[in-house]
Amino acid sequence: MKKLSLLLTALVAFLTFHSVAFAEIKTSSLAIAKTQSSGKLPKQCQQMFQKADKLIADAEKQPGTHTQIKQMKSKLTATKQQILKLDTPMQEKSCDKGLTALNQLEKKS
Known part of the structure; x- marks a missing residue:
C-alpha cells in the first residue's frame, strides 16, 4: 500500500509537471510551427499512456x-490532449521523457 501511495503521489506530480510544461511549450516561440495531426500517437x-492508465x-x-x-484521471486526460496538439517530433521527445520518468518511479517504489 505504501509503495502504491508513493507511486500515486509521484504520478500526480509527474502529470502536473507535464501539464505545466506543455502549456509553456504551447505558448513559446519554438512551437510556432503548424502542428501535424496524423491522428496516431508515436509508440x-x-x-x-498505457503505463499511466495501468x-x-x-x-x-x-x-x-x-x-x-479523479484528479489523476483529469490530469492524464489533459496531458493526452496537450500531447495531441504537439507536432510529432515534440510528441516523441515529450513522451520519451515521460516514459523514462514513469519507469524511474516504478523502480524507486
Whole structure:
C-alpha cells in the first residue's frame, strides 16, 4: 500500500509537471510551427499512456486512494490532449521523457 501511495503521489506530480510544461511549450516561440495531426500517437506516447492508465487502474483497487483517482484521471486526460496538439517530433521527445520518468518511479517504489 505504501509503495502504491508513493507511486500515486509521484504520478500526480509527474502529470502536473507535464501539464505545466506543455502549456509553456504551447505558448513559446519554438512551437510556432503548424502542428501535424496524423491522428496516431508515436509508440512511446502509447506506451507512456498505457503505463499511466495501468497505474491508475491499480490505484483504484487500493483502499484510501479514491480521493486522488479523479484528479489523476483529469490530469492524464489533459496531458493526452496537450500531447495531441504537439507536432510529432515534440510528441516523441515529450513522451520519451515521460516514459523514462514513469519507469524511474516504478523502480524507486
